[in-house]
Amino acid sequence: MRQIFLLIILFFVGQWLVKALRRHDAHSAQRTGAGGARGASGAAGNGNGAARPARPPQLAEPMIRCVECGVHAPKSDSVVVAGQPFCSAAHARRHGARPTGRDAR
Ligand SMILES: [Zn+2]
Incomplete structure (x- = not known):
C-alpha cells in the first residue's frame, strides 16, 4: 500500500518537474529573444504581452x-x-x- 502511495507522489513530482522545465525553457527563450531585439523595449513588451492575450483573428x-x-x-x-x-x-x-x-x- 505504501508503494502505491509513493508511486503516485512520484508521478505528481514528475509532472511538476516536466512543467517547470517547460516553463523555464519558454521563459529563457522569450528572454533571449527580447534581449536580442532590444533590452528596454523588451521589458515594456513583456508587460504589454501579459495584458494582451492574443491578436484578433x-x-x-x-x-x-x-x-x-x-x-x-x-x-x-x-x-x-x-x-x-x-x-x-x-x-x-x-x-x-x-x-x-x-x-x-
Ligand atoms: Zn485587381
Whole structure:
C-alpha cells in the first residue's frame, strides 16, 4: 500500500518537474529573444504581452474592392494608390498607366 502511495507522489513530482522545465525553457527563450531585439523595449513588451492575450483573428480583417478588376481582397494584401484600393501593385500600375484615365484626377 505504501508503494502505491509513493508511486503516485512520484508521478505528481514528475509532472511538476516536466512543467517547470517547460516553463523555464519558454521563459529563457522569450528572454533571449527580447534581449536580442532590444533590452528596454523588451521589458515594456513583456508587460504589454501579459495584458494582451492574443491578436484578433484574421477573419475580422476588412475587405477592399479592387478598382481595376473588382476583386475583393483583404486590406493587408491591398495596395492603395491615390485613395483607391487595388488588389495588387500590378493593378495599381495598370490603372495609373491606362491611357483613358478619366478617373485618375
Ligand atoms: Zn485587381
